[in-house]
Amino acid sequence: MHVRNGADRQLGWERRTELPLLVASVLFLFCYAVRVLNQGSDPFWRDLAMAVALLIWLLFAVDYGVRLVLSDQGLRFVRTHWLDTVVLVLPLLRPLRMVNTYETLQRRRDRPRLSLYARVMAYAGITSVLLSFAAALAVYQQERDAPGATIVTFGDSVWWACSAITTVGYGDVTPVTPLGRVFAVFLMACGLALLGAVTGSFSSWLIQVFAREDKERPPGSAGSPGV
Template sequence: MSDRTAAPAPRRLREWEQRVEVPLLAASLLFLAGYAVRVLAPAGAGFWRDLAAALVGAVWLLFVLDYGVRVRLSGLGRRFVRSHGLDTLVVLLPLLRPLRVVHLYTAVQQRREHPRLSLYARVMAYAGVAAVLLGFAASLAVYQQERDAPGASIRTFGDAVWWACATLTTVGYGDATPVTPAGRVVAVGLMACGLGLLGAVTGSFSSWLIQVFSREDERRPPAGG
């Protein structure tokens, strides 16, 4: 009896994820907007900073609630934390939520049948948007840590954006580098995340090209026929 009740859990989990995907995306944008106001608002804007902090806290609690529901519907209990490491990391660090696009890429790659070409385009588009959001979030985080640090080369938000672009694309000019421990932790995370997102884009693009060429070969008449 217990096996019968536990079996539908993955289906319920998928249904839940489908229902909340768009609302949680909107909540993610609200979280990022609130964090941006918190970091970029001038010192005299105390009311707006407090309002942004309240918004960030409320959205984070929403993420925690969603995570708890996922754990319950999965039927895995504590094993969910180990088997869904990215979901756990996103709850601890909501600024990394754009990385959930990796799930989409993995789902496309694991399909038994060849996925439609439009799915590859969707993965590349999602990964591109995720890279922009992640770079913006990293710019805010490193700017918050570096702007008042002695000897820092990242003094303005523009410097932080330039650093994030160079780091995310693995160019690494070196003209702007974090000097604080927290800023360097953000840099390491952005390097790792940048490699993951670039891998998703290049992998999807390569698979798309292979599938396009395969379909063209199938349409060609046999040689000598």
């Protein structure tokens, strides 16, 4: 189905919905946390959190469907927007879309408020925190009642997530369930990618600073080339 001015309408849709969807993403994570951590005798809050989380996921699905139609790409949209597809199937990975949110918001300004290196490090830091928290919840849900589990409290799970995403891996607490280990592998892979992004950006920033200082140093001064 062809949509007239689909690209412009898609861009307008993304601009209008990006912030509300970001708030919905945080609310989804909060509802999931209530569902996992609230183990009291009264199931009302857990059921309410589950209902709200399903409604938010439905909102994500509607947004995905609207953008698919407006893109006028058909099934090719699934391939070109693979991250959106993965996030729709696994909503806990919504923090990975933060870079898309940032780019959409920056289109509203003439120039970014932060430099490229600061943006990369800020994005990597916030994404690391949100992914670690989501992974800690998911692993705790799988591990807490498993036979021979070493992750028996949410504190254990948070400690494991911090050591996994920083690639330290103390090994004092580890997942024992198959799904828990899948989450572990994914978190470690994300940790390597984010650590590489931060390290590379910091190194590039240092090189840029030193190169600028060399250019600004007067000829013949101490430490300049040829002296």
